[in-house]
Amino acid sequence: MKVILISNEDKPSLSTGRVLKTYQEARLQNTENLRKLVVDAAAAILQEEGPEAVTVRRVSQKMGCSTKIIYSLFVNKEGLAQQLYLEGCKLLAQRFEEVPPSSDLLQHLLDLGEAFWQFGQDYTSYYKLMFGGAFAEFKPDEESMQGTMTAIRRLLILISTAQQQGQISDKEETQTIVNTIWASLHGVIHLYMGGFLGDVEAAHTVYKQTMVLLSRSLFAVSKP
Amino acid sequence: MKVILISNEDKPSLSTGRVLKTYQEARLQNTENLRKLVVDAAAAILQEEGPEAVTVRRVSQKMGCSTKIIYSLFVNKEGLAQQLYLEGCKLLAQRFEEVPPSSDLLQHLLDLGEAFWQFGQDYTSYYKLMFGGAFAEFKPDEESMQGTMTAIRRLLILISTAQQQGQISDKEETQTIVNTIWASLHGVIHLYMGGFLGDVEAAHTVYKQTMVLLSRSLFAVSKP
């Protein structure tokens, strides 16, 4: 019912184009809006109550509609999860964008690493959904991987720049180095979230040490 | 029914001690045997069909008994998962024990790291259960953490030795360094299992680079 109300709001677009085409356009636009509404509802539940609370029934309940809608808009729960994943990528990318660029590339790397840690702390539910395997069935498809790469693009640019300036060896693929940093830092966050690294201070200490050790090796290559 | 047959097999122990005490002993021993049988059955399903196939009904079905047994022996599914976790710790410890000690501590670290990677490849289901968050509800308790620490004890000894010999800085806590290595390597394995690092060769390349970068930093401290 709420859905119908919303779908009436974009009827202005009916005044353009042929009747049949406009009808399809409106319907398309409606389903797009609907998708966004559902994703927003799911995202709210995700952040408020954690990944395990995001069930099809729970989302449809919050939407005030039946579960059928979710299956009409997204093929299955994984389809919805994928949209949430892309939302998470946006948030992560935003976090990275907020990091002020530094002329000191080493310092910039540490800043980006710290931003990644903070993302994990501030958006724990998103993090678990995206990288924590909270939805066991979820595997990143092409679109997800692209979203991921967009999110950590700043890191890729940084490493690439450092390689061009000779501050980091260019023997290894840029992507390989990025993956190395990403995976290592992720490991600390994930193990911490799993309860293996004690309290947050201890985990953060391990995290910072991981950053220091990695960056020291990476940037030390061309020193002597 | 099979269970009863098995429990009859250790009646010889009835011939020792007082009647009441022996009865309790026998019952205790039976439940211990039963627990072991159930864990073995669950472990078989885990390795043959993956973590998601390990359900209470599936295990009880393989045992030829009702689900009640599992809840009598282990409080809930998490209790069973915890036993499987400890089994995994044994397997991991065994893997580490098979690594020949090297007088070159750096090489020894690389060997242990490689053994950890191989464990993840050979016992993927165990790895996912233990560290992958395959059972979302599972958090390591005191016994689990102790089992973990026993498993990676070789790593702790190695780092401690290297610190004593001045090959690795002793400014940081030994446990912190161990956690740093463990978490970083875990991150690569976990991200690979999540499908984020491409095929196994690419992931292994990232893994080896992580080991090289970390160890180079750790062992480089006292060089100059």
Added chain:
DNA sequence: TCGCTTCGGTAACACTGTTTCTTATGAGAA
């Protein structure tokens, strides 16, 4: 042998993701 306790199996409950069936609504034709 009798009574009791304990233990295990059946069936149910409350969930999950997913699908089927039915109904109602809304668009196009007469």
Added chain:
DNA sequence: TTCTCATAAGAAACAGTGTTACCGAAGCGA
């Protein structure tokens, strides 16, 4: 305007999960 029909949405069912309540049977002490 009215009628037909296709589409879409909701209710309910299905198959699965972890977990628990009930109930009968079996084994034990007296």
